[in-house]
Every structure is written in C-alpha cells, then in structure tokens.
Amino acid sequence: MLRKTKLKTRMILTLGLLGALQTMLIGGFAGYYLSDSLYDEIGQRALMVAKTVAATPAVIDGVRARDVEGLNRLAKRLTDTNEALFIVIGDHNAVRLAHPDPTRIGHSMGDDDGDFGRKALVEGNAYVALARGSLGESMRGKAPITVPETGEIVGIVSVGYSLEQVETTIQRYNFVLYGVVGLMLLVTILSAIVIAGRFKQAIFGLEPEEIARLFREREATLQSVREGIIAVNRDGIITTANRAAYETLDLPTNNPLAGRPILEVLPESSLMSVLESGHPDFDREIWLRGRQMVVNRLPVRQGDEIIGVVASFRLRNELDQVSRQLTRIQQYADTLRSQTHEYSNKLHTIAGLIQIGATEEALNLIGSEVSDHQALIHLLLEAVPDPVIAGCLLGKYNRAREMGLRLDIDPDSQMADLPAALPRDQLVSVLGNLIENALDATRLEAGAGGRVQLSMTDLGQELIFEVQDQGPGIPESERQRIFEKGVSSKEGEARGYGLHLVQQFLVYWGGSVTVDNIPEGGSRFTLYLPKKPKRRFEH
Template sequence: MILMLGLFIYIDYSRTYERTEENSLQTAKILSHMDTVQDSISTEDQSAELPPIIDYYKSQVGASFIVIKDKNGQILTHPNKERVGQVTTFKDEFTAIVFGGFYSGISGETMGQAIVGVAPVYNDDNQIIGTVKVGFLVESLSGAIFERAKNLFYFSLFIFVLAILSSVLLARSIRKDTLGLEPEQIAAFYSERRAILSSISEGIIAIDASGNITLMNTAAKEILDLAHNHITEPIQSVIPTFVLSEQFINNEIHQSFELNVKDKILIMTTVPLRNGVNQKGAVITFKDKTETIGMVNRLFEVSKYSDNLRAQTHEFTNKLYVISGLLQLGKYDQAIQMIQEEIDVTEYENRIVFEHIKDSNVQAIILGKMGMASEMKTSFVLDENSSLKELPPFIRTGALTIIIGNLIDNALEAVSAQEKREVSFFALDIGEDIIIEVTDNGPGIHSDLLYEVFKQGFSTKSEANHGFGLANVQKIVRGLGGDIQVTSDDSGTTFSVYIPKTEKVEGDLI
C-alpha cells in the first residue's frame, strides 16, 4: 500500500506539473492575443475592462496570479494591487520581451515558488509591446495532490482492513478444510502418504463422487498393467466392469466382491468417503486372486512332494519290517529273494524312467507318484514308447508339478474303487509340441460332464475343497500356449496335454 501510494503521488505530481505548465502557457498565449490586453498596453491606459477579464481567467483556469507588463516594465495587472503602475526590470519575461519567445518554467519572483507561463504581446505592426505571465503556486498544487493522496490513503486503509478481515475468515475456512494442519505438516503428510502408498502391495484407487480417478498407487498400475495413473479419467477406463452406481447406492460401509479384469480375478473392497452425509467418493482396494491361487498351488505341490516321500518311506519301511522278520526267523533265502525282487523292480522302474525321461523335474515327479501308487496298491506304468528330453526353461517346475501331479492324482483317485487298478503315463516331444498323456481304467466320465470337468469348483466328489485341480491345469496349459483334451468311456479316461516348445509372448506361468 505504501509503495503504491508513493507511486501514485509521484505520477500525480508529474502529470499535474505537466498539465499546469501547459495550462499556464496556453492561458498566457490566449491573453496575449486579446484586443483588450493589446489596447491596454498600447495606450498605457489601465482600462477598466482589463481587471474583470483577468479575474475571469484566473477563476476559470485556477491560476494563482496573472501579471501583465508593457515593454517598459510597467505593471498593468498584479495580484498585489499596490504594485500596479510600478516599473520593474524583466526577469521571468526577459526572453519573451527580447526574443518574443513562448515558454514555461518555475519561478519565485511574484508570490513564491510557482509554475509560470510567459507569452509576448504583439501590436498590429507585429512589434512586441509587452508580456503576459500566468502563474500557479506550487504550494497550492501540492495541497491538491496531498488531498487526493489522503483520500486514496483512507480508501486503501479501508480496503486493507477489509482484506485483513477477509484473510482471517479465509484462513479459518482453509484450516477447517485442512483439518487444522499447517503447510509444512501438509507437505510432510503428503510425502508420507506417497511413501506408504508406494510400499503397499495391494492396488489402491481413489475416486470422487463423479467416479473420476483422483489417486492410484504403483501396485494398482502393476496389477492392471497400466502405463500411467489415468488421473481425472473415469474408473471404467481402467476397470471396465466396475459398476459405479451400485457402489454409491448401497449404504454399506464396506463392500467386497470379485471382478474379472484382463484375465485376472481381482478381489476388490470399496470404502465410501463421506463428508457428513454427503458422498465425496470412494477408495477401492484390490489384489490379484490369481497370485494367491498360484501360491496356494505351490504350497499344495510342496505338500504333494512331502506326501510322496512319506508314501515311499512308508512303503519301504513295511518291506524292511518283512525282511527283518525273515532274518529273525532264519529264513535267509527268502529274505535275499525278497531283496533281489525289490532291487529288480526298482532297477526296472528306474531304468524305464531314466532311459525314456531325460528331464530331471519330470523324473522326480514320476518317481514320487510311483511310490504313491505302490502305497495305494495301484499299478503305475510308464509307457515304454515314451521319449522326453530336457524341457525348455520357460516350462517351470511349478507348472510341471501342477499339470502332471494333478492328472496322476486324479487318475489314482479314479481307479481307487476298481478291483484292478491301472494308471499309465506317456510323454513324447517329437515334433513341435510336447505331448503328455495320463490314462486310467476307472469308470470313466459321463459324456454330459466332459465339458464341465475343467470348470473351477466342479467335482464328482461330495467332499469340500475339490474341483480346483483340473481348472488349474487348464489355466497353466493355456498360459503356456498349449491345450488339454479329455476322452472317456466305460474302459477308462485319458487326459492329453499339448504344450508348444516355443515360449508364448505373454503367458500365465507359475
């Protein structure tokens, strides 16, 4: 305010000075061309008409004084009546009386510091016969400028007080909106929030009451395979199947549901954001259920490995008990014969496995399932026509365990009620595909159910926690770019898996 007030006074003074100079000079010129002035100077007669004219122009232009002299220096008009008729030397009027010039400037000769305009007076013969000087006191001009500045100061002061009151009210409103936090606290809170959101593994998306995205963390972009945050865009632009109206119409505090987004099953939870009773938006948190399922499958296969080892241990323990009993009874020949038979069987099984199957992961799975089948009193046969080399690196151990393990487990369970239990395994990698077949002599699958066996949750068993194995197998196979088929009749069921040897660009691998 002080700066602007000073600037105003400076500009106002400069403009007033310029206007006054122009006004004084212009008035002096006008008076110098008036016949009454010229006649009064020429006749050296102080006409009675001259003072009224001078007073009129003084009042019209606001001049402080008007001084008229003839060429001899005699004063015809002067603000001090006593000086009228006196003869003085030319000071301010020297240039006008000698050279006939028109000019303005600052002078202190007449009544103190004043802005004066001087003009020569010519007669009809174009001779200089006198001068006219019009003056405006600087003191009067400064007083007028001061009055305008004072009025401006009072107005500015009123605006200043009004601004203070408005600022106080605005500050209260802002503090209410910011929950009383100071700017540095808000900055710290924002930094902490960003760090926390970046560290959370679950996806978080915040939306406003119109359904537009206002916040998205890094995990959300990774889960949804997004390149940027999509801020201000509708939520449907990143989750097309998300129905906004249902979330806002429902008055529950929390909602949890599943959505299929980009071939992923997301477990989603929505929490509404409210300002009193007004809905301000919602926070959506979600996680990839497929990752959870993958983790469960890996834990399941670890458990299967443990069960297979336990089955083998149990089977060999039983045989060791028999051999120990025979030795204690002194029947050494029978004990040796039993040991030899076991060696022959083990060597035969191992020879078949290691000669036909070159991949160590598949070997480990087959050997484990052989022990499990032996414990279940089921004949597990590796087809002698099998031929499988080292598998490509993109087919991971977890994928093999789920595919082969689930197919063999289902086959063993399918023949568990049969009098003669047989399960065979066949693998071949000739050509562009890897072929894996598991066959059992179980009761078979009804033709109406052949298309249902790969659906998640479908099972022919009445017990809970079934119906996920074949669904996971199909998902893994298709993620590897392959296919799975099933054929079944009264003599048994065969599951055939076809996996290409070249890696798929975007696969769902475990």
C-alpha cells in the same frame, strides 16, 4: 522462531504482509502518479488561460495603448472567471501593466521570480514554470502577447495557480485513495485467512514438517516393500514406481518410469480398465513381460472422483516359493509315511510267511517289490532325464500306492527333448495337477485297485502328455468350465485352482489341452506344448 509457528499463522502473516506491501506500493505509486498528474494538469490549465488572455483583443489593445487601468479591471475579471491566483500583464520589457497588488505595477516582472519571460518575449514561446512570488508559490503559465497583423510581440501574460490549491486537491484525492488502500489491505488479510484455512484443510491439517516426514516415510516404505508398486494418475501417466517394480519387470533403472504412459511401458496392462470401472482387483494372476505375476489393483478416490490407480505385484513363483517348499516337505513326509506304512505291511506279511514256513513265497514277495521299484526308476532314468520331472513322477507313483491305486507309466514314453526356456517348476505344477485330479477321480469311482495311466512323447514339434483315469468322466457341457477359476467337482474351500493354473500356463506358452471321455469309463486329458512357444518371451 517463524518455523515454530503453525502453517496457518505463517500463511496469514506471509500473505498479509505480501498483500500490505503490494497495496502500499500500489498506493504510493498511485499517489505519486496522481500528484504528478495534478501538477501537470494545473500547469496546462495555467498555460491555456495564459494563451487565451494573450490572444484577447482587449488585452492586445490595452498593452499597445498602455491602458493600465483598463488592463487591471480586465485582469481582475479574468482572474475571478478562471479561478486563478493571479493574472499579471506586462509590456515588451516585462514591466507590469496589470497586477493584483497596485504597488507592483510599473516594476519589472523579474522582481517576483527572476524570470523575465525571455522565452515568451524573445522566442515567442508559451511555457509553464514553477516559481515563488509575492503571492506565494504557484504554477505559472506564460504566453507572449502578439499583434496578429504583424506578429510583433508587444507584451507578456503570466497566469498563476496557487500550489496550496493543488495540495488541497491532492489531499482530497489521497483521502479517498488511502481509504481504498485500507479496504484492499483488509480484503487481503481476510482472503489470506480463508485461503490458509482451506489450504490447511486440503492437506488434512498437517504441518509442512509433518508432510516432509510423511513423504520421507512413504519413500522409505515404497523402497523397502519387496512387491513392485506402480501408481498412475487419471490420464494413465505413471506417477510413482518403487525399486522393486524395476526389478520385478526387469526394466532398466536408468530410464525413470515417472511421467511415462503406463501403456507405453506395459502395453498389456489393464490399469486403465480399473481407472474406468472404479472396481478394485485383488490377487489376479496375469502375465507381464513374460512373467507370471499376482497383481492387486486399487483405484484412488478423491471424494466421488477416481484420480488414479495403484497396483502392487510380485512374481507368482516368489509367492509360491514358500508354498512349494512346504509342499515338497509335505510330499516328502507323505512319501515317507506311505512307504513306511506300505513297507510295514509288507514286512509283517514277510514275517508271517517266514513264521508259517512259506519261505519261497516270502522270497517272491521281496523280489516283486524290489523289481517294481527298480523297473520304475530305470524307466524314469531312461525316458525322463530331467530330475525335476522324474522326481515329480516318482512322488506321484508313491502317492498312488498310498491311495491304494496304481500309476502306470507307458514304458514307451520318452521326454528328453525339453526346451531350455520351458519353466520346469510350472511344468511340474501342471503335470502334478493333472495326475492328482486323475487319482482323486479314480479313487472316487473305481476305489482301491484303480489305475491311472500316463504316457509322454517328445517326438515332432510338440511335447505331449496324456493322463487317463477311471473316474466318472466329465460331461461335455462342463469340459470348458472346469478350467475356470473356482470351478470344481470337489467339495470344500480352496478348490478349483489347479486346472485354472493349467489353463493360464497353456495360454501363455501357446499350448492346448483336450478332454475326452473313454468308452470303458473315465476321462483322458491330453496336453500339447509346442517346443517353441507361440508367444515371444519379453525380457
């Protein structure tokens, strides 16, 4: 039944009952302690008065002289002075010499409470006792009457205070105490209402069951997302990491990331800079643990305060996988289209030559076409045994022919000694971007018949690729800017990314690129890749 009650009501009831229980326990303890203290205080007061009366010279002399009348007058005066219920004086046999009730004089003090005052008369000790006598229940203090000169015990004094007085005092104090307890209870209930309201506001008005469901949904969502997700708090401590984060970063799953500093796990991470600046970062291409990734970083705010950062990331090649597949399909289609167009023209030409009787020219044209392709394929098989790179170059060769240009590959080129760790897809992307840019520049400046030259060598400790075009050249002031993201001499959107990716790969692998203008017109891009990367791959 309680679980169906709203959280605010539950908190008010729980905090209220807890406060009421605490208040009642404190009030009960305080009442008990007060009552006990008052009883003890009355007892000590009775004992003190009894000692004082027993030490009074008039009382000592009256007892020795058995001056009943004088002792009764003195006892009455002292009773009134000390606001006591009674003061009884007895001789060394505990026979009353002074008592508020004259009929009790001459009788044993044991008639009242059975206590003959043995501790006082025999042992000489003063003490406190609770007893019921002829004047009602009282707290009594008893003290021996001793002759100072000889130490002889000649009598006893009993001073009593009515317990009704104690109860009246306790009731008065309890009234105040219960008032304070009630006020505390009221304050507790009001505090519970305020706390419950603010707590409910802090959790956006959600019920515990809703929070639990959202938490489970959050966990399921995090684990189902194929992108790696890592969240850090304001101190740079990892608070959340999903399964994809471990897989993407190639981290052991038996070593939880939560609770560890982000810079300990990923020293090259820039999450702390986002935490300091508060600016989000989208689609940033970076290298983490030897892998090229695309990262999005978003600061988490609470009001105007930044309390953490959430980063999502995935491998760059995963993002490019579909794009590459589409690109390959498009390349295949473009190659087939260009070849179809080209061969259609050649077939029409051959057919025309045959029709006019120029049989020899037709045969020469057929032989030339076959020999060009055979020479290129033979060169690629000999110089570039890697099928991925050879396929890229063959595709660019056909692409150039479609554009009315020529892609000349230096027959002395050699690219067989490729390191196994060099990612072929990224090398093809880099080389393809350089050739594509050279073709575009050549077509723009030289038009049909223009030439792009490519030479490759794997001699020494570096792989060297040289791409030369017949374009307009690149001003020296622009040779560094062309590698910045979004910078391009071409018009249109989605430009300025090819050379940026080239630069990123070179920075990671430890290579370099130079750009020169050649005297006869055009520019030359020379790519240097060390066979052993200058930075260590992390796994």
